[in-house]
Amino acid sequence: MSSSPEILVSGIAHLGGRLLFDSLTLQLRPGEWTALLGPSGSGKSTLLRLIAGLPVAAEFEGHIEADDKQGLSGRIGYMAQQDLLLEWATIRDNIALGSRLRGQACPPDRLADIIGAVGLDDKAEKRPCELSGGQRQRVALARTLLEDRPVILLDEPFSALDARTRADMQDLAASHLVGRTVLLVTHDPGEAVRLCSHIYLLQDNRLVEAPALSGPFPKPVDDGDALALQAKLLMQIRSGT
Amino acid sequence: MNSAVKSGIAAMAGLIVIWQLVVTLTGVPRFILPSPYLVGVSFIENFELIAEHTLVTLSEIMFGLAIGITLGIITALQFEISPAAKFFLKPVLIFSQAIPVFALAPVLTLWLGYGMISKVTMAVLIIYFPVTSALHDGLTRTPSGLCDLAHVMNAKPLRMLFLIKLPAAMPNLLSGIRLAAVYAPIGAVIGEWVGSSQGLGYLMLLANGRVKTDLMFAALFTLGFLSMSLYGLITLWIKLAFRRFEAQ
Structure with missing residues (x-):
């Protein structure tokens, strides 16, 4: 993996003539996790998609750049709320999808290591329909890890999971994505506090930086400071300030 | 059962x-x-004759299916690969379907003769559009999330087509193939009606002309049984061979 860059996003976006977010500056610190919190429809996913270079419905005027002045294409890993597994392919082929799509060889040792790291050794030849929701997201995580990209964009990847599986997946992702520049889009303040060293709130068309805890991450689920900050953030979101 | x-x-x-x-x-x-009994008797008495003509019609149907499905798949993939091909060929394809296939049968017989080729061509023409249309439809409806993922992974367009778009469109293609199995016998028999010396369509016309209505019915039921068996077998084959694509 090449070194993780800092990413700066600045600009303004409109959706169907309506202001989606006003002049904002989002800073993703190199090698750290940044959370983007906000209610549905606030433009969180639009921001993430802009960084990923994916098509968006909104009109964006501004800049997205890395501190090393290199383009972001080919340096981004992406996990969405849906696991986006190919139902017709085996778990092994799903995990190696990136290499297959680019026509590159995938080192078998590395593939085996990653399958083992996410605890799917005995599932490698199975198909996604034979896996539980949590196991499917493990496959999605393994697929992202195999890409070995320095920037990781997570678009509510754990939101469809049950509470226990979600906490397990958060721990697994945090331990495997250390040292990368990660943007986590979520509507769950608890998730943001547990995993991220920087938290931004996007609501009412504005982006504000909220307080966050310092490392190490992930915080234990019963961490007092994390729970207190989670409550504070939730109150801030509810009050809309 | x-x-x-x-x-x-x-x-x-x-x-x-x-x-x-x-x-x-x-x-x-x-x-x-004629009564069902008489039709049954006629079927037994003319079993060899009916079997011989059934074999001809079955061959026409199978060749028609193989060629029609292959051409349909190639065309739909071509539409996806080349916007220019889509731009020029799609209107031609739709226009070709605006002409009733029945009206083309005499022309095909004139051009291609009374043999098997004109019947196979009829079957191909009648199958080609539903297969192309079904697969093309499927290829344009790849889940957007998968397209996003492939984009971020810097997928090569052809690999994207064969690793994601085509497999994702398989349920559509398989529906098209099931439709083709129903249409192919129609194409072959229309061809036989217009001009032929073999096949179940020919046998029906011949029996009708000689007022052997019981034989005509026996041939008709054989055709019905053939079509149903073909549909059943193709459905079974799809179920067994393509289960992983159907279970999405």
Whole structure:
């Protein structure tokens, strides 16, 4: 993996003539996790998609750049709320999808290591329909890890999971994505506090930086400071300030 | 025995009983409507003749299916690969479907003769559009999330097509193939009606001309059985061979 860059996003976006977010500056610190919190429809996913270079419905005027002045294409890993597994392919082929799509060889040792790291050794030849929701997201995580990209964009990847599986997946992702520049889009303040060293709130068309805890991450689920900050953030979101 | 087969047999038996009743009660002449018994006797007496012509029609259908499905798949993929091909070929394809295939049959016989080629071509023409259309439709409806993922992974367009778009469109293609299995016999028999010296369509015309209505019905039921068996076998083949694509 090449070194993780800092990413700066600045600009303004409109959706169907309506202001989606006003002049904002989002800073993703190199090698750290940044959370983007906000209610549905606030433009969180639009921001993430802009960084990923994916098509968006909104009109964006501004800049997205890395501190090393290199383009972001080919340096981004992406996990969405849906696991986006190919139902017709085996778990092994799903995990190696990136290499297959680019026509590159995938080192078998590395593939085996990653399958083992996410605890799917005995599932490698199975198909996604034979896996539980949590196991499917493990496959999605393994697929992202195999890409070995320095920037990781997570678009509510754990939101469809049950509470226990979600906490397990958060721990697994945090331990495997250390040292990368990660943007986590979520509507769950608890998730943001547990995993991220920087938290931004996007609501009412504005982006504000909220307080966050310092490392190490992930915080234990019963961490007092994390729970207190989670409550504070939730109150801030509810009050809309 | 599954319930579809059971209900099929029950419906068939009911139909035969009603048919026999109509013939007995109305006293309709046998050259207008022969009784099921007479049709059965004719089938047994002419078994070799019917089998010989069935083989011809079956060959036309199978060749038509193989060529029609292959051409349909190639065209739909071509539409996806090349916008220019889509721009020029799609209107031609739609226009070709605006001309009734029945109207083309005499021309095809004129150009390609009375042999098997004109019948296979008819079957191909009738199959080609539903297969192309079904697959093309599927290829344009790849889940957006998968397209996003492939984009972020810097996928090569052809690999994206064969690793994601085509497999994702398989349920559509398989529906198209099932439709093709129903349409192919129609194409072959229309071709035979217009001009041929072999096949079940030819046998039906021949029997009709000689007022052998019982033989005509025997040929007609053989055709029906052939079409249903073909549809059943193709459906079974799809279920067994393509289960992983159907289970999405």
